[in-house]
Amino acid sequence: QVQLVESGGGLVQTGGSLRLSCATSGSIFAISAMGWYRQAPGKQRELVATISGGSTNYADSVKGRFTISRDNAKNTVYLQMNNLKPEDTAVYHCNARSAIFQYWGQGTQVTVSS
Numbered sequence: 001q002v003q004l005v006e007s008g009g010g011l012v013q014t015g016g017s018l019r020l021s022c023a024t025s026g027s028i029f030a031i032s033a034m035g036w037y038r039q040a041p042g043k044q045r046e047l048v049a050t051i052s053g054g055s056t057n058y059a060d061s062v063k064g065r066f067t068i069s070r071d072n073a074k075n076t077v078y079l080q081m082n083n084l085k086p087e088d089t090a091v092y093h094c095n096a097r098s099a100i101f102q103y104w105g106q107g108t109q110v111t112v113s114s
Helices: none
Strands: 002-007 010-013 018-026 033-039 046-052 055-058 066-071 076-081 090-097 102-104 108-113
Touching: 002 090, 002 102, 018 033, 018 090, 018 108, 033 066, 033 076, 046 066, 046 076, 055 066
Parallel strands: 010 108
Antiparallel strands: 002 018, 018 076, 033 046, 033 090, 046 055, 066 076, 090 102, 090 108
16 A cells, blocks of 8 residues: 655745645555646546656646656655646646556645636
């Protein structure tokens, strides 16, 4: 089992920045990739960014604005979000994948005001 706890969401104005954190615990040795997804009201959950080994991947809508990183010593994955836009408003969920399972955090709300 893997436990994921997100933090760092909040209310920010357009153009502002936030950094989300995802603290992991449990059987983290089995994790092969981690990522951030988001779900806005009335919309499907969508990929924001993933990190696996030294490789990262981003949704086109966040490229150049968001950066995913991980601190292995702290078992934490981060999502630095700059130049936020109202369309970034959503609940952001941390995701961890092993060879067999995937795990989700409870989510953290990000609201960008115009």
